[in-house]
Amino acid sequence: MLKGKKIVLGITGSIAAYKACYIIRGLMKAGAEVQVVITPAGKEFITPITLSALTQKPVVSEFFSQRDGTWNSHVALGLWADAMLIAPCTASTMGKMVSGVADNMLVTTYLSMKAPVFIAPAMDLDMYAHPSTQQNLERLRCYGCHIIEPQSGFLASGLEGKGRMEEPDVIVERLEEFFKLQKNADTTDLQGKQVLITAGPTYEKIDPVRFIGNYSSGKMGFALAEECARRGAEVTLVAGPVALKASHPNIQQINVESCLQMEEAALDAFPKSDAAILCAAVADFRPATVSEQKIKRVGENLDIKLVPNPDIAAELGRMKTAKQLLVGFALETNDEAQNATLKLEKKNLDFIVLNSLRNEGTCFKSDENQIAILSEEGRKDFDKKPKTQVAIDIIDELSRWMRRLSVVLLFLLYNWVSPLSANAQELISKVNINHQQVQGTDASVFNNLQQTLEQFINEQQWTALQFQQNERIACTFNITVTKYDATANRFTCTALIQANRPVYNSAYTSTLYNNRDKSFDFDFAQFDQLNFNEEYLDNQLVALVAYYAFLIIGLDLDSFAPMGGTDVLQRCMNLVNNAQNLDFTGWKSFEDSRNRFAIINDYLDEAMKPFRQLQYDYYRKGLDEMAQNAERGRTNVTTALETCLKKAHDDKPLSMLPQIWTDYKKDELASIYKGKGTQKEKQSVYDILLGMNASQSNTWDKIRQ
Numbered sequence: 001m002l003k004g005k006k007i008v009l010g011i012t013g014s015i016a017a018y019k020a021c022y023i024i025r026g027l028m029k030a031g032a033e034v035q036v037v038i039t040p041a042g043k044e045f046i047t048p049i050t051l052s053a054l055t056q057k058p059v060v061s062e063f064f065s066q067r068d069g070t071w072n073s074h075v076a077l078g079l080w081a082d083a084m085l086i087a088p089c090t091a092s093t094m095g096k097m098v099s100g101v102a103d104n105m106l107v108t109t110y111l112s113m114k115a116p117v118f119i120a121p122a123m124d125l126d127m128y129a130h131p132s133t134q135q136n137l138e139r140l141r142c143y144g145c146h147i148i149e150p151q152s153g154f155l156a157s158g159l160e161g162k163g164r165m166e167e168p169d170v171i172v173e174r175l176e177e178f179f180k181l182q183k184n185a186d187t188t189d190l191q192g193k194q195v196l197i198t199a200g201p202t203y204e205k206i207d208p209v210r211f212i213g214n215y216s217s218g219k220m221g222f223a224l225a226e227e228c229a230r231r232g233a234e235v236t237l238v239a240g241p242v243a244l245k246a247s248h249p250n251i252q253q254i255n256v257e258s259c260l261q262m263e264e265a266a267l268d269a270f271p272k273s274d275a276a277i278l279c280a281a282v283a284d285f286r287p288a289t290v291s292e293q294k295i296k297r298v299g300e301n302l303d304i305k306l307v308p309n310p311d312i313a314a315e316l317g318r319m320k321t322a323k324q325l326l327v328g329f330a331l332e333t334n335d336e337a338q339n340a341t342l343k344l345e346k347k348n349l350d351f352i353v354l355n356s357l358r359n360e361g362t363c364f365k366s367d368e369n370q371i372a373i374l375s376e377e378g379r380k381d382f383d384k385k386p387k388t389q390v391a392i393d394i395i396d397e398l399s400r401w402m403r404r405l406s407v408v409l410l411f412l413l414y415n416w417v418s419p420l421s422a423n424a425q426e427l428i429s430k431v432n433i434n435h436q437q438v439q440g441t442d443a444s445v446f447n448n449l450q451q452t453l454e455q456f457i458n459e460q461q462w463t464a465l466q467f468q469q470n471e472r473i474a475c476t477f478n479i480t481v482t483k484y485d486a487t488a489n490r491f492t493c494t495a496l497i498q499a500n501r502p503v504y505n506s507a508y509t510s511t512l513y514n515n516r517d518k519s520f521d522f523d524f525a526q527f528d529q530l531n532f533n534e535e536y537l538d539n540q541l542v543a544l545v546a547y548y549a550f551l552i553i554g555l556d557l558d559s560f561a562p563m564g565g566t567d568v569l570q571r572c573m574n575l576v577n578n579a580q581n582l583d584f585t586g587w588k589s590f591e592d593s594r595n596r597f598a599i600i601n602d603y604l605d606e607a608m609k610p611f612r613q614l615q616y617d618y619y620r621k622g623l624d625e626m627a628q629n630a631e632r633g634r635t636n637v638t639t640a641l642e643t644c645l646k647k648a649h650d651d652k653p654l655s656m657l658p659q660i661w662t663d664y665k666k667d668e669l670a671s672i673y674k675g676k677g678t679q680k681e682k683q684s685v686y687d688i689l690l691g692m693n694a695s696q697s698n699t700w701d702k703i704r705q
């Protein structure tokens with residue numbers, strides 16, 4: 001495995017420096033090329049002549065030659081190497097590496113190194129045990145260095161204890177092993193994939209100087225991120241407060257502190273991710289209030305009221321589409337497998353990684369971990385290993401699930417194109433045709449229209465998204481025919497279009513859209529077939545239902561992820577542009593401030609972004625949350641109204657969207673605040689709603705009561 005590998009060997013001022021000769025011999029015997037970089041102190045222990053004779057290369061030691069001014073490029077060495085090994089590594093060099101004191105060629109080369117770095121410390125037992133040395137070692141581990149632990153035995157000082165550099169042949173073996181693992185892993189199996197990983201603890205503030213936290217070091221999550229990136233994935237790593245920094249350029253590290261911040265970053269990244277691994281140890285509770293001043297010691301006890309934090313895993317589980325994978329972690333102290341299985345099901349995870357606190361020297365802070373993976377396929381147990389290798393096992397499993405998913409999706413795709421497809425499309429609609437105002441016409445034309453429309457809306461695959469049967473969006477098209485010209489097959493109608501969204505964890509459904517289209521006019525002859533061609537729109541009836549299909553799906557997606565519906569709403573706008581040539585009203589700009597153009601144009605207007613955000617903050621953070629915690633959900637609704645709705649109205653006062661929205665939300669809003677909330681909260685909500693929709697003042701009065 002070392003054949004052809006380029007190794008920079010750093011040697012420092014330790015009595016063990018002579019052993020570097022054996023390391024060179026072992027590496028070269030295995031086919032590696034070795035370039036020695038030695039510290040000035042190192043040269044007191046072993047001569048450069050010996051080293052250059054063994055490596056057949058001049059030894060690098062000084063920055064430049066006093067003789068002729070030529071200089072050595074540490075940057076070039078950093079790029080040249082496949083690995084850097086510092087053996088022996090003194091306490092002094094470790095300290096310099098940690099704090100970036102680049103006053104010799106070795107430390108300078110280390111700081112420029114692009115390849116993995118291995119460190120084999122060597123020193124007297126007391127030097128090794130000293131807290132400074134131990135802290136430096138820990139920091140170097142955090143920076144991603146591989147530490148080859150020293151052994152216990154007789155030391156040059158005459159004492160006996162831990163500090164003796166690992167034997168040269170073992171050191172060479174460690175490098176061999178590393179390159180073997182690197183070769184074994186299919187390095188491109190995650191190419192083109194986006195992976196979201198959460199890592200570390202969360203800190204929940206009590207006052208400016210105190211918090212509630214946990215012992216998580218973030219090492220496991222970081223190892224997973226590095227492994228995914230190494231295999232070609234683009235990684236978003238949302239990290240709680242840890243001392244780690246991701247090293248791979250494909251990792252975007254987002255540092256957060258609290259659960260709420262982690263939730264926001266995760267929800268933002270998840271819609272564009274193929275998989276999410278939730279490795280962070282997120283606090284289940286946070287203090288209900290954060291004291292602005294440091295809490296003083298008064299009296300005997302201090303009671304801190306805790307409120308539940310959002311359950312990020314469960315939230316992502318609800319958002320997860322059929323194309324995404326979700327992996328969770330469980331740390332259990334009792335009934336491990338049973339609790340982990342429950343979590344797997346409850347949070348809609350694909351598999352769960354079980355850690356046990358019962359295994360000594362694993363889990364928190366440790367470099368090792370022993371895991372089991374549980375899924376619908378059963379349980380797989382793994383040996384205790386370094387976290388970097390545990391990460392390989394977990395990502396191997398993820399990669400396998402991704403391949404499995406591709407096969408399932410291909411199968412579904414095959415079924416979609418089949419006319420016998422029984423898969424769920426996005427909408428489940430009900431069409432009602434009210435033709436009471438039209439006399440003397442055979443009702444069969446209206447019945448045929450109703451059936452044709454309903455079938456068309458429900459069977460059309462409007463987007464590439466895969467909806468589960470229970471995720472379909474229920475909607476109704478109530479079409480009132482005011483005039484029917486049988487000769488021209490022309491229908492003059494108004495239509496009330498409604499869509500509902502379920503509130504999670506409750507039996508309640510909330511109105512997602514409810515608005516009247518006052519020029520829902522079209523031509524339709526009995527037994528006409530409806531076909532949708534997005535690029536070439538030549539049928540007004542198809543254009544009308546496609547418009548509402550995209551609008552409703554876009555709003556639904558917005559309600560599950562901030563701005564989640566952008567792509568679909570953009571298709572709705574494109575459709576309006578393509579419909580400009582249809583000879584019907586409702587599509588043109590400036591024709592009417594409530595027509596189809598005006599509505600979709602406002603949804604996509606930069607100034608109306610707060611209104612889009614409102615969909616998420618109101619439904620997801622507000623109503624869905626309310627089903628679990630009424631108080632918190634209502635507070636979130638208030639915040640959504642005070643920030644998003646008000647801002648949208650302030651920024652674009654002429655837009656009709658806030659008014660339309662408050663029209664169909666009025667009863668729900670009244671019931672949210674009826675008999676609940678503080679007077680201040682009620683007054684604030686009342687003022688906002690009255691300011692943008694005075695016509696509903698009777699309902700808003702109920703809020704204040």
Ligand SMILES: Cc1cc2nc3c(=O)[nH]c(=O)nc-3n(C[C@H](O)[C@H](O)[C@H](O)COP(=O)(O)O)c2cc1C
Nearest residue numbers: 012013014015039041042090091092093122123124
């Ligand atoms: C005989 C002798 C042996 C030493 N052995 C070690 C050693 O094994 N480990 C160590 O950390 N320092 C050792 N030192 C101290 C280092 O040589 C000293 O801290 C030096 O500044 C290290 O410089 P460098 O890390 O730049 O090579 C030793 C010193 C002497 C005189």
